[in-house]
Amino acid sequence: MITSEELAGRVRDLLLAHPPGETERTEFLHARFDAGLAWVHYPEGLGGLAAPRSLQAAVDAALEAAGAPDNDPRRIGIGLGMAAPTILAYGTDEQKRRFLRPLWAGEEVWCQLFSEPGAGSDLAALGTRAVREAATGDWIVDGQKVWTSSAHTARWAILIARTDPALPKHQGITYFLCDMHAPGVEVRPLRQITGEAEFNEVFLTGVRIPDSHRLGAEGQGWDVARTTLMNERVSIGGMRIPREGGMIAPVAAAWRERPALRTHALHQSLLRLWVQAEVARLTAERLRQQLAAGQPGPEGSGMKLTFARLNQEISGLEVELLGEEGLLYEDWTMRRPELVDFTGRDAGYRYLRAKGNSIEGGTSEILLNIVAERVLGLPAEPRDDKDLAWKDLAR
Numbered sequence: 001m002i003t004s005e006e007l008a009g010r011v012r013d014l015l016l017a018h019p020p021g022e023t024e025r026t027e028f029l030h031a032r033f034d035a036g037l038a039w040v041h042y043p044e045g046l047g048g049l050a051a052p053r054s055l056q057a058a059v060d061a062a063l064e065a066a067g068a069p070d071n072d073p074r075r076i077g078i079g080l081g082m083a084a085p086t087i088l089a090y091g092t093d094e095q096k097r098r099f100l101r102p103l104w105a106g107e108e109v110w111c112q113l114f115s116e117p118g119a120g121s122d123l124a125a126l127g128t129r130a131v132r133e134a135a136t137g138d139w140i141v142d143g144q145k146v147w148t149s150s151a152h153t154a155r156w157a158i159l160i161a162r163t164d165p166a167l168p169k170h171q172g173i174t175y176f177l178c179d180m181h182a183p184g185v186e187v188r189p190l191r192q193i194t195g196e197a198e199f200n201e202v203f204l205t206g207v208r209i210p211d212s213h214r215l216g217a218e219g220q221g222w223d224v225a226r227t228t229l230m231n232e233r234v235s236i237g238g239m240r241i242p243r244e245g246g247m248i249a250p251v252a253a254a255w256r257e258r259p260a261l262r263t264h265a266l267h268q269s270l271l272r273l274w275v276q277a278e279v280a281r282l283t284a285e286r287l288r289q290q291l292a293a294g295q296p297g298p299e300g301s302g303m304k305l306t307f308a309r310l311n312q313e314i315s316g317l318e319v320e321l322l323g324e325e326g327l328l329y330e331d332w333t334m335r336r337p338e339l340v341d342f343t344g345r346d347a348g349y350r351y352l353r354a355k356g357n358s359i360e361g362g363t364s365e366i367l368l369n370i371v372a373e374r375v376l377g378l379p380a381e382p383r384d385d386k387d388l389a390w391k392d393l394a395r
Contacts, residue, residue: 002040002051004058010035010049011062020068029071029105032063038104042088046100054289071106074339078150079103079110081235083158086228090175090216099156099177111154112232113145113178113202114225118395120147121366123160124169124222125393128204130161130176132211139163139176139214141184141207147360151187151200152336154180158228159209160221165391172390173221177213184208193352195332198340232361233300240288241281247314247343247350248277254321261321270321273314280306301367302375308357308364311342315351322347 018031032038033047040056042048064070073080080103087099102108119126128143141161151157157178164172178185184207189197216224244252255262255270284303319326329348342353358364372378385393 002049002055004055007037007040007049007051007055007059008062010037011059015063015066015068020066025069026105026107028069030101032068033101033104037063039084042100046088046096047104071104074341076103076106076109077235077340078112078154079108079156082112082228082232083110083156085231086158086175086224087177087215089227090220090224094212095177095215103156108155109150109153111148111151111157111180112228113148113151113157113159113204114228115147116144117146121363123225124173125390125395126160126162126173127395128159128161129165130163130174130209132163133208137211139174139209139211141176141178141204141209143204145202145204146199147190148187148200148202149198149340149360150338151180151202152189152197153338156180157202158215160225162390163218163221166389167219168387169385169390169393170222171219173225174218175215175221175224176209177215178204178207178209179213182207182209189334189336191334193355194349196335196337198337229362230300233304233367240284243278243281244274245281246277247311247354248274250343250347250350251314251318251321254318261323266317266321269317273310273317276306277310277314280310301362301370304361305364305367305371308354311350311354311357315347315354318347319351326351 014032014035014037018028020028023031029038036042036044036047036049036051037059038047040048040051040059041053043050071080084100084103087095087103091099099108103110113128114123114126116126116128126143128141128145130139130141132138133140139161141159143161145159148157157180159176159178160173161176162172163174166172180187184205186203186205187200188203190199190201191197192199251270252274255266280303283306287300287303326347328346329352330346342357343350362370369381373380
């Protein structure tokens with residue numbers, strides 16, 4: 001197994017061969033991937049060195065200190081946090097070679113085609129159909145997806161569709177990699193309470209997907225999707241932020257810089273939320289260290305729950321602290337941003353945007369069930385539709 005000293009040597013070799021100030025950005029990112037320094041815990045040849053995941057932080061710090069470009073992770077978060085680990089776990093060798101390098105380098109943006117108008121919290125009830133064409137072996141997909149972040153900028157999508165309606169809802173699903181530029185893919189913006197449209201609805205009409213873009217076995221889609229969802233919740237709830245970073249940062253800054261706003265009651269609220277934010281940050285760090293030794297588990301659901309609750313409470317405190325100023329909102333202009341920004345712009349934006357945190361990435365209600373059943377070991381809720389064929393379910 002590679003040591004930290006050997007890894008540091010590889011970083012130096014990369015910087016000598018491709019000086020950041022003299023190397024075009026994409027060329028440097030390609031070289032970093034090929035050197036195994038993209039995600040060091042991945043296998044050799046796929047951006048990694050089969051090294052402990054914990055060594056990635058030292059690589060990132062050394063390259064940042066040298067002025068090396070990053071891959072703009074906020075813009076490609078769905079690819080990095082969801083598509084990549086799923087492709088690594090279930091993809092063929094050809095799929096891994098084709099997709100992981102341009103994904104990591106940010107050349108191809110990914111989105112997630114999971115939720116539907118009638119299948120959000122109960123995702124396994126999805127109705128988008130994929131039918132195998134006998135003559136070519138391709139899959140023809142028809143349906144509608146909703147709440148799709150980055151669909152308007154994405155080149156590829158991770159997609160789940162129903163391939164056997166005669167089976168129970170969790171069993172008749174297959175997972176695909178969908179070309180967002182394929183004929184029959186239509187993306188429409190969904191304007192949110194912030195005025196922006198970072199989300200979209202996607203209509204799929206006769207979209208042709210070759211069988212080579214099926215991920216996992218036919219009918220294995222729910223198992224593959226669970227890997228995606230666990231990684232999604234870890235990537236949302238386990239984000240690495242500095243102490244007093246994230247949503248608590250602007251509130252703490254306003255408290256220090258504007259003493260006229262202070263009251264005893266607000267002080268107590270700020271102290272309580274500051275401590276909870278720090279506990280959440282340290283818990284996320286512990287979760288990342290656990291991930292270094294294995295796979296994400298249901299603990300990520302607990303972190304995502306905490307992320308949503310804290311963001312909503314902290315942004316509410318910020319509006320209250322700022323008084324009349326907190327009720328202002330700078331701009332309702334319709335935008336289609338290229339990345340999700342939970343903390344940018346003003347207090348009004350943060351307050352409004354945080355409302356979505358308890359819905360996206362799994363609703364808080366569903367995540368509470370996951371924590372209850374898979375972390376605490378409580379009895380599962382009765383599910384009388386579990387063994388019924390999907391086609392026989394009431395809709």
